[in-house]
Amino acid sequence: MSKEPAYRAADGMGVPVSRSKGLLSFLRDIVVVILIALVVSFLVKTFLVRSFFIPSGSMEDTLAVDDRILVDELTPRFTGYDRGDVVVFRDPGGWLPQISPPSRSPLADGFDRFLTVIGLSAADSDEHLVKRIIGLPGDHVECCNSLGQITVNGSPIDESAYIKLPSDSAPASALEFDVVVPDNALWVLGDNRNRSQDSRYHQEEPGAGFVPLENVVGRSFIITWPFERWSTIDSHPEVFNSVRDATTNDDGE
Template sequence: MLRDIVVILLVAVLVSFLVKTFLVRSFYIPSGSMENTLMVDDRILVDEITPRFGGYDRGDVIVFRDPGGWLPPSTAPERPPVVEAGEWLLSLVGLAAPDSDDHLIKRIIGLPGDRVVCCNALGQIAVNGVPLDEGSYLRLPAGQTAASADAFDVTVPEGSLWVLGDNRYSSKDSRYNQDQPGAGFVPLDNLVGRAFLITYPLDRFGLIDFHHEVFSGVPAPEGAP
């Protein structure tokens, strides 16, 4: 009887580990850069497998590893080995997200080949010449109407993305990392997956809106097949 219980528990842990590794991962939100879409301490699930087959779209909310220089050096104090081991075990079944502070979450604005420009006379960002009406998700300070406090004009290189936070005046995103090795672009190889569900707190449980309709009129970049 005891052996059967141990086997069942081991199989359950293995299945959870495989799901976490190849299908879905759990993260928590450490900052307010995506408010009000995502709030500090929200816990989310990230789809790792679908984007591998279908790719990513403008508007997708993505989790990615630091391309280099986006995050400050870690100052977290060392924890007792037993605490580290316990969190590692919980992470295997998706009940902990110990590496959330090593990742970032933003919204895709530009795909490979896109020209992304800010801002026009109305304060809008344009992608391939089409202005975006981002009012459905954008959070701006009182009195501000421009989608970015800083102007930019970039063409996204192949294999990369241009990403911005929804809390546009409180997000250190592609705009503010152009002096880093990746020039503010996020390599596709750094992507973990697409965030799709808020799981906690329970009063915020629900699907994450990608607002694909905002980008529906954007044409493919020039020269695209």
């Protein structure tokens, strides 16, 4: 009596049919897993967190050039922003210089953009800025008092926890300003105060130096790369503990 063959008839490639179906099933499963991973990455990037790299030294020593950071997009939608938060935002208009992008093949550029869409790259980092919030909507922000400090709603703030100045005696800003932050906007400054083109330097532009809240991507919360710089990003809320609410007058009423 003849034995049953180990496999059914071979397909046109000379591979037994059952083995061929097993290979196709395996490849199908791999494709499904990859598609699911891409969809999850896209959803995470769109609604939860995004990755950015730091192109300049305007936030030193909090953030260094080429640091890669994660930005929380979700939480601020419910809690809003606080003074001291380090935020990433789209250029309000005229803040970034017009620089021609490096020449790359359409294939390389398209692939990098695709990775950015799903959150695996940060090709659009040079279209965004990162600064620290000093003034919230309604805040009266002024610089500087007799000690060289910025005041928010009349209260001086000691920024020594994060600010970088050319000397200990230097004022918190070499450029004086006196502004009231409008509704749905922020007043932001870089930690490396004398090397940051921030709100102070755009007061003559249509947006008067304020960042619309709709331009804010989210709150930076962690440095992920280089590995030796892995750390959380401190908002230093203690710096602003003495700041009164914008609606409170000088008599505390």
